[in-house]
Amino acid sequence: MKPAQIQDMFARLQALNPAPTTELEYTTPYELLVAVALSAQSTDVGVNKATRKLFPIANTPRQIAALGVEGLKPYIATIGLFNTKAANVVALSQQLLELHGGEVPRDRAALEALPGVGRKTANVVLNTAFGEPTIAVDTHIFRVSNRTGLAPGKDVLAVEHKLLKVVPDAYLQDAHHWLILHGRYVCKARKPDCPHCAIRDLCRFPDKTPGEPDPVAA
Template sequence: MAPSPSATRRRTAARMPQADVAEMFARLKALNPAPKTELEYTTPYELLVAVTLSAQATDVGVNKATRKLFPVANTPAAIAALGVDRLKPYIATIGLYNTKAVNVVAMAELLLERHDGEVPHDRAALEALPGVGRKTANVVLNTAFGDPTMAVDTHIFRVANRTGLAPGKTVRAVEDALLKAVPDEYLRDAHHWLILHGRYVCKARKPDCPHCAIRDLCRFGERTPGEPVPATA
């Protein structure tokens, strides 16, 4: 669900200077040199399925489901053979599982029909798959193929606006602003650093400002009180 305009206005800060942007990512990299998605996968197809299932669901919840599903079916052919009705019990703990089951099976069938069962390294081809939008395509392109894309979820949207890194009123505006603001050397991993920062530090209801490694760079005007705590890896 896209953030409301009023919520965006409350979270939007003055734009961060480019020198501070570079310092921000240098610090995030020092704390976590090789950031990774928290979704569990071993192949591009497993990642595609996991990301598709993660819409309006937590990574923890998706991982619990795919730990049962993938040992049984983790290829387009196996998922297509499983079918919607037999897929549903594996993902029934995930929100919107009925719709997701239909999409995952249809996606498997289309991969077999058009791409020989392989996940395409192409945005348009990915977005043509059932249940795959721009954000999911960006995750797959970045995480599976190493492309410097930016998948903006609610965490990244919040961090980009709060900090002043890339203020924007819409998800696409923030995505475009991030692609311009993030230095090239950090762009490959920026998606993961930002989502983890939003998930564990710059949280929605009460940001953990005392433990924030970029507190002095942040333009957010409503910081959580408390003395700064030295950041640790």
């Protein structure tokens, strides 16, 4: 995409959703960190169902650490890979208590040093909890970036670096959420809903699904 097209793309996404945010439910940076850690290879809907039961009982590092791995498992047993995730969430909670006074650090290196926290999770926390202009490239963003021609890349890190270069500064803070939501609900993996896509005319995807575009979206 050319710079003018990218500007147009994000202007349209902003018009449709002026204040985008994560669909994970949270009230503190720690709750967000736990929710994102639980969301790997799981849906936000599934994570929210689990945390609605968990957070009223334990929603601080000290409370989760006190639950322990076996105490945490029943709350998250409906989530994929819950055994590993329970171990990681308890371990990261203990590390927050030991190294950060029980607070979630606003620092990439410190976040990525936590058990079970990779670059994507750190980016989500930095962006959503602390307002940093980061972009966490998940499968949705990777697909949208490549499919549309916005920021093609062979791996998530390449796409992240490209996005940080091409997304206009005015849209960088919210770009992460716009792209995820677009990939989740419109530019879907198996059958993108091209007829109702607000950026259909800008997109470089050669195999658009047929149909007349929605007059409002177009």
